[in-house]
Amino acid sequence: MTDDRLCRHCLLTIGPRAMRRTVNGENCAFCCYGCCIAFQVRSGKSEEWEAAWLLIRLGVGGFLSMNIMLFSLLLYAGAFTGVDARLLPWVHLLLWIFATPALVILGGPFLRETWLDGVQGRLRSSALIVVGVGAAYIYSAFAVIERGTHVYFDTATMVLMLFTVGRYLEAAGRARAARDLEPLLAAESECATVVNGGAETRRPVREVDARMLVRVRPGERIPVDGVVTEGESHTDEAVITGESRQVAKSVGSPVIAGSINLDGPLLIQSSGAGTATRWAQICRSVRDALVRRSPTQRIADRVVGASVPVVLALGGLTMLYWAQWLPLERALLFGLAVLVVACPCAVGLAAPLATSLGIGRLARCGCLVRDPGVLEALARTRLLAFDKTGTLTSGRAHVVGIESDGAGTDEVLARAAGLERYSEHGFGHAITTAAAVRGLDLVVTGDVRILPGRGIRGNADGKAVVAGNGALMSELGWSVAPALSEHGRSLEADGYSVIYIGWGEQVRAALALDDSVLPEARSTVEALRSRGLHVLLLSGDLAHATQRVAVAAGIQDAQSGLSPEAKRAALRQLRQRYNVVAMVGDGLNDGPVLADADIGIAVGSATDLARETAALVLPRDGLWMLPWVVDVARAVRMTILTNLMWAFGYNCIAVTLAMLGWLQPVLAAAVMAGSSIIVVLNSLRLERLPDPIPSAAPDQSAAFESAPAMHTSSLPIIAG
């Protein structure tokens, strides 16, 4: 599947100057002439006439312009002076004969661009080249007819040749940038090997449905979500989870679309439609992000658009000015140098190349940028506000304390867990895990009934057992020891969730449950602070609970008890002080707040990307990557700034030199082509950014995943 909005070669947005070609039987769209050449050179099959035709034209153009240059060099060196002077008009005529086809061959694409722009009422950089080269050619043709002393066919053809070669080299460099993005855009066009009763067929992923069998060879990308039905292998799920490590897969293991099958062939039963995978969503999201333009890019485009008429005027003025003192031909040459050197190609390239490299770099580690402007904003921000639940904490409860009136801790847990193992509630899970960690034998409980919103009850050893909130206990009218009731109330006031356990018509104990702070929260906050960011906690929870998390994560500044509206108001207030504010949340509960911040960053949820409101989405358990994301964003912004500074500064200096008549047009064209290439090379440095290094080891967080209650045993158990 091809997308007409992105260049086939460099994957940058196609502007209005799109070129369309048929390569290898496919319709391809390119953003510029250089990409058109480079793509055909790289992927055109030798039997493709068009790719070869392009090279032939370049070769013949090179042949003609080299001959012109050679004779011109000899002319300048004075080889035709003295006795040979009467040969001069004939040499000029020869140059004309060479130059005319060269101009048609090399200048054709530029003329076509200018014409198409002109039809739409626009002026673009190709117009500068056409005007400049055309003027040099027409002047020289008149000089030949009138037997003048100087012709400038060499300048005309060499300018065209240098621009063509420059654009080719630039496009070749941009293809390296696209190499990172290509696998990320491939989800929809990827093919899957579908096994159907012994026969294997290659089909596009979008035609794969649930329960189809798909074979994946080592080294291939797994095209669909599913379960392994045959074979053993390791996979790399970095694109989805952000962590580049090998995960062992055998029969029965679930596999994720987009991960790479490393070492063994696998047969996978698809668990859903090929287009519904997170992988496909990621690809759509990356594609959408690449198509959008960042604010900097919009400014740069406007500058480029406005500069072309200005440069044309400057070129004309330069010529008129110098024509007063110098022969017309010299003045014309100065004007031509101005036109050639002021070509604003590099300015237009500065932002999109760096941004798309940054988006690709982040996406390869599972971080999705949905709006290219967010990278620049994140680089500028000085404030990161965190949501608490599900962001800095795991969002899963665990038992942190037990208050009892005489009953042993183990007995309380064994009875509670015997009952709660029938519960689907998160609290029930927390209690059974706490019992399992202590290695308790659960009390066998029967006749279990769930009381929605209040708790659970059952029978053990012929006595009723109940676990639930305070309201349930008072409803039952069971007696509570005053000390226990007092403790329970104070725990609740501190922001813990409290569950009372009772048997034999008496409430025996109160369990305190709390959300656990992620192990990487503290190191992440420290890393962010070392990058000069102010870190803030905005929570809707009670003050004590918020404060506990703030202390555990090392955040000094915390605001609690905020409703979503209050959070948005707080952000608005902070914006006045910090200008750009970023909000990190789990993307589920705080969607509106994330959407309202300058930069909304979602961590941890993101099950459905289409409904995601955040501009930047980190993978599940990807909080530790946040400092690295900030680094990438800053590197991208720095690259854009240096690119723009170089492009603008270069243009200003070069135009000044050209207007003073200090710059030969051929030299100007060479340096101009070089300037775009420097912008490309500078942007390619982003490729060398280091991979994210987990500040808290990922294994630790994985272990935490499988057994959250490990942490409870390390916490003090308050036994009464």
Added chain:
Amino acid sequence: MAYYLMLFAAGFAGSFHCVGMCGGFACALGHDPHGHGATVLRHLLYNAGRLTTYCFLGGLAGTLGQVICTPQGMTVSLVGGSLDSAQRILAIVAGLLMIGMALQFFGLLQGFHRLASGFGSSTLAISLRSLLTARGRAAPLAFGVFNGFLPCPLVYAFVAQAASAAGALPGFLTMASFGLGTFPAMLMMGGVGQVLAPAWRQRGVWLAGSCILLLGLITLGRGILPIAAHIAHG
């Protein structure tokens, strides 16, 4: 004139080296189905393209040498004559480069070889592939033009020589003589294919190396001898 004849001879000897790489291209260009005349035209076009690139490089290198040496733009005779110090230095550098290139023909200085042939060759080689089989009269010409830019120690050595000639015209003539020298072998390759046994080709490569070594020593001598003579007199 004798000098250019010598360069022609060196080019001819050196073309046994070309047979190794460019000869393969010439073979691949092959026969034209339209008859013998068309085949000859094909190969002439290919070689004309190659020669143009060489001459262009020679002219450019010569001009560069001229800019470095003589701001007045005067051309000087190549053997003997009065040489200013800049031109002598240029001759020494060019001579050393040529000797370096020659040594790798004998299997020495392999690192130098990688440096010389690694740069940009992959892109060019890829682009050449589709031209070889392309239809059209102009394809061999375009192919020859690109072929001329393929990194080749032989060409580099002669470009260095052209630069030391310090003038657009002598530079152009240097490379033209060299290029014409490679014509016979390359045309032959197109006609007769892989006729030379590998052993003979090896001898040809050594011959090419010897020629370049000799030229390099002469060029180096042009740079050093006047200084040596000057010192001896002083």
